[in-house]
Amino acid sequence: MSRERRPVNPRLNEDLLFDAAPGGPPRYNPVALGPVQYLTVAGRDGEVIGYIWANDEDDAAGWLVRRAGGDEAFNKGARWARKLDDAKARGVAPTAALAEMIQESDLTKSSHVVPGSLTEAPNADVVRRLANPT
Numbered sequence: 001m002s003r004e005r006r007p008v009n010p011r012l013n014e015d016l017l018f019d020a021a022p023g024g025p026p027r028y029n030p031v032a033l034g035p036v037q038y039l040t041v042a043g044r045d046g047e048v049i050g051y052i053w054a055n056d057e058d059d060a061a062g063w064l065v066r067r068a069g070g071d072e073a074f075n076k077g078a079r080w081a082r083k084l085d086d087a088k089a090r091g092v093a094p095t096a097a098l099a100e101m102i103q104e105s106d107l108t109k110s111s112h113v114v115p116g117s118l119t120e121a122p123n124a125d126v127v128r129r130l131a132n133p134t
Contacts, residue, residue, distance in 0.1 A: 028061035028094055039053075040117035050063060050073060050080065052098060056095050061084050064127060076110055
């Protein structure tokens with residue numbers, strides 16, 4: 001008995017081409033070359049979960065989670081990353097976004113800006129090392 005070969009569909013032999021689509025939601029630049037302002041964010045228990053930094057000159061801002069805080073810090077941090085994205089979408093300058101976060105912070109939420117924590121650092125790398133020293 002001979003088996004009959006089916007013709008191969010030519011579409012299955014073509015290379016797949018993936019073209020990057022431009023656009024997406026507006027985001028702050030993740031790199032700041034100069035000094036940054038930053039806020040400390042803590043959970044309801046007072047444990048620091050991360051830092052939010054900003055620099056207007058480079059239109060840059062970012063959220064840095066403390067890895068030592070584990071999954072809980074990572075999950076709570078999503079709220080702060082979204083706040084940055086929302087501020088950028090509204091055209092808010094990075095340091096003005098920090099000011100909004102200070103104003104809107106609520107100590108009864110699962111995480112909040114630590115009162116009086118607005119600080120300046122020479123660059124974002126200093127804040128990165130503060131969040132994750134090793």
